Structures are given as C-alpha cells and as structure tokens.
Amino acid sequence: MTELVIDVRDLHKTFGERHVVKSLSLQVSRGEICGFLGANGSGKTTTIRMLCGLLEPDSGEGTCLEHDIRREAAKIRRQTGYMTQKFSYYEDLTTRENLELVAGVYEMGDQQTAVRDIMERMNLGRYEKQLAGHLSGGWKQRLALAACVLHRPKLLLLDEPTAGVDAKARREFWDLIHDMASEGLTVLVSTHYMDEAERCNRIVYLADGHIVVQGTADEVVSSAGLVVYEAVGDRVDEVSRRIRRAPGVEAAAVFGHALRIAGADRAALQRAISSFPEFSWHETEPRLEDVFIHQLAAKETPL
Template sequence: MSANVIDVVGLSKNFGDLKVVENLNLQVAEGEICGFLGANGSGKTTTIRMLCGLLKPDAGTGRCLGYDIVRQPHQIRRQVGYMTQRFSLYEDLTVFENLDFVARVYEIGDRREAVRAITERMGLQNRRDQLAGQLSGGWKQRLALAACVLHRPKLLLLDEPTAGVDAKARREFWDIIHDMAVDGLTTLVSTHYMDEAERCERIVYLAQGRIVVQGSAAAVVAQSGLVIFEGIGDDVDRAAVALRQKPGVETAAVFGRALRIASLDREALKLAIEANGAGLAWTEVEPRLDDVFIHLLSVQEARR
C-alpha cells in the first residue's frame, strides 16, 4: 500500500447554518479497509457523498482515485462502487435482471459473463431468478454489493451496509470485503457495529463533522485513557443504578452477572466501588473498543 486512493484536506460542507463537515483531512491508502465511525449526524454520509462526487464541498481540496473531487466528479463516479444505507435496487426485478441492468448502465462489454462471474463470487447462483424483493436482508446486501463491484471499481464506499442484518450474514459480508481487499480494492465503510470496526485496518471517528481520533482499533483504545473496572456477582442491576449517580462514573453497564464501570479518573471509580460496590468481586480490566465508542459519544453529547 503506497499511493493514497483518498487524499483530501480541509473538506467542509454546510446545509444552511448547519455545519455538517468542518475542515476534514482524510487519507486512505490503496488496498486499505478503513472504518468510519461516529454518532448519527456526525458527517459520515455527507463525507462519503463528497468523496464520490455526489455532493460538492463548500471548501477544501483533494483527490479521489487521482481525480479532483471538485472539478472531476464524473470520472470519480465511474470508478467508485457506492452502497447506500437503504436497498436501492429494483425489488420487482430478479437478481439477474438487476445485475444485467447495472451492467448496461456501466456499458460493460460482455455483460452476461460479468453477471455470471459476480453471481458466482457472491454465492447468488441459486437465487439468480428470484425477485429481489423476496430476498432476506442478508441476501439483499449481497446483491447490492454485487451491483457495486460489477464494474470492477477501484474504491468501494459503504454507508452502514449491514444495518438490520443478522450476525451470520454480517460476518459473511465482511469475509467477502476482505477477499476483495486481497485483489487491491480499497474500502471506506461506515458502521455502528464495533465487531465490524475491529475488522478494519484503521478506524476514523467523527464528531460534529471533525475527526476526533484515528488509528488501528488497538491504538484508539490505548490512546483513550479510559479506565474500566468490572464487578462480578449477584444483583449487578441494583449496583449499576447506584454507581451511575456517583461523581466521576461515566458509564455503568450490565452484561449478565458482570458490571463494567468506566471513567478517565481511576480514583473516582475506586471511591465509587467502596461506597456502592459491596457484594461484587472487582478487577480492573482493559477497555474494549465499544467502551471507547460510548465514551466518545458521551463527550460529544456533553459539548452540545
């Protein structure tokens, strides 16, 4: 991975008085799988649409696939696969008919062979003649992904592609993404699922249109400074209610017979446990990515 497929500086976009993306700098290397994280309204979708030429930025410069994002949006769109949050193919057409239509739009030479190859790669052969509207959520996502990569794009932009899809279908979807990365396909994907974020080589967290933190999942966790204590025992729900009211306790979340409390202040957590943690066996544990994600959301809400 040498060249940057995405390289933008100072990217900004306003809708009226609302600043959606503000002075955003983003680089994504060739062949990289980069995760885009952030709360709803943090600017992820707007950024993706600017990168693929669907929205013109109000400020900023940069290139996507070597093309200027302001002056050459058409050239970018020809070489990008963009998958939106909602299923956007024709539900009254079959799997084959949808893919054949997409192949016509992109003027693919031997389109029937292209459709045959992509249905085989995505495991859609047995559903070739099934109406798209009759597919389950997981198979719809596979079809949508097949349509996105049918023209062999160099960059894949995925906007919460697995929302509402079961865990098995999500894992299979991500296996396909990693298989395509072997062939050099670059992917920028927004997600709210932490297990998906952990499958990315790098994650970029947005808040109010700005990048707050970026790096590998392990690096983001290490940089957070978050302290986690975990208590095991009975009646964790009652303990959680009490501990949430204590000064310095940022979150208190129950997982079965385990209670995890988080803060940037280790001493505050210890005092809270002494006051309301009796009956539980407490140990300090390593933060997880979901702990850091919730922490960043809390910081963002506090600043509003």
C-alpha cells in the same frame, strides 16, 4: 511510497445553518479497509458523498482515485462503488435482471459474462430468478454488494451496509470485503457495530463533523485514556442503576452477571466502586465499545 486512493484536506460542508463537516482531512491507502465511526449526524454520510462526487464541498481540496474531487467528480463515480444502508435496487426485478441492468448502465463489455462471474463469486446463483423484493435482508445486501462491484471499481464506499442484518450474514459479508481488499480494492465503510469496526485496518472516529481520533483499533483504545473496572455478582442490575449516577462514571453496562464501568477519572471510579465493597472489583482492558461510549459522552458534555 504507499499509493493514496483518498487524499483530501480541510473539507467543509454546510446545509443552511448546519455546519455538517468541519475542516476534515483524510488519507486512505490502496487496499486499506478504513472504518468510519461516529454518532448519527456526525458527518459520515456527507463525507462519503463528497468523496464520490455526489456532493461538492463548500471549501477544501483533494483527490480521490487521483482525480480532483471538485473538477473530476464524474471520473471518480465511474471507478467507485457506493452502497447505501437502504436497499436501492428494483424489488420487482429478479436478482439477475438487477445485475444486468447495472451492467448496462456502466456499458460494460461482455455483460453476460460479468453478471455470471459476480453471481458466482457472491454465491447468488440459486437466487438468480428470484425477485429481489423476496430476498432476505442478508441476501439483499449481498445483491447490493454484487451490483456495487460489478463494474470492478477501485474504491468501495459502504454506508452502514449491514444494518438490520443477522450476525451470520454480517460475517459472510465482511469475509467478502476482506477477500476483495486482498486483491487491491480500497474500502471506506461506516458502521455502528464494534465487531465490524475491529475488522477494519484503521478506524476514523468523527464527532460534530470533524475527526477526533484515528488509528488501528488497538491504537484508538490505548489513546482514549479510559479506565475500566468489572465485577461479578447477583445484584448487578440494581448496582448498575445506582453506580452510573456516580461522578466520573461515564458508562455502566451489565453483561449477564458481570457489571462493567468505565470513565477517564481513575480516582472517581475508585470512589464509586468503594460504595459496593460486597463486589470483587478488578481493573480490565477497555474495549472499542467503551471508547465509542466515551466519545459520545464527551460530545454531550457542555463546554
């Protein structure tokens, strides 16, 4: 049987009158990279904090790392690395000093060896004497990741870890994540970047506090029931402004000289594109980004 690192059922969390997480059940297997998608306010961060014992759910039950999320939160935190979007280490300490501080907090044995090894793995050696506040965004994130995995956790929780980081740094960051997952580390990561979501083994999409769809990237795309048409022309900016107001068109996006429209109603889309016969339209495969926009549109549609 597959070992479940996260196994929670029917979690609820409210803050005052706001019901942030609603009847959420989630299972994540050992070594899996699970992507959390959803708009701001969909409940991703609150769920992550409940899983690692920083917040207690109002109701629901389950385990994380085989420990009860209510009664054994401290044990969960000892075996979990949690990285937030905001850099949360000391900018007036050097890279090495930050890692030495973390090693001390976890009371690790042979702390100098542990710090040396993680700096080598993360390629941080050249910056060991540099103040953390002087690092670029990409190297700050790499330092934060090093600090999160220094104590060799079994679960890594990443809350939009690469926001504001350039494309090269993001790719290198994800290469490190996949390397560690291949060694058995389980990763739950929230992201707004579709290229990052596609690198996850499985995607869980949250809306209004509950899971609305989950599966591999291909499964999520195929289950959305989206229809996408694309055309190339010289007036795509003008046409996009007009066609996105047509009934049934949920999104109209320009990519260079190409215009891409998406929606769930094929007949409505065909009526929309028939108003622009000067374009040569063809149906194409949906992308994960199309599904993301579709889910946002569904959330905003009045009942």
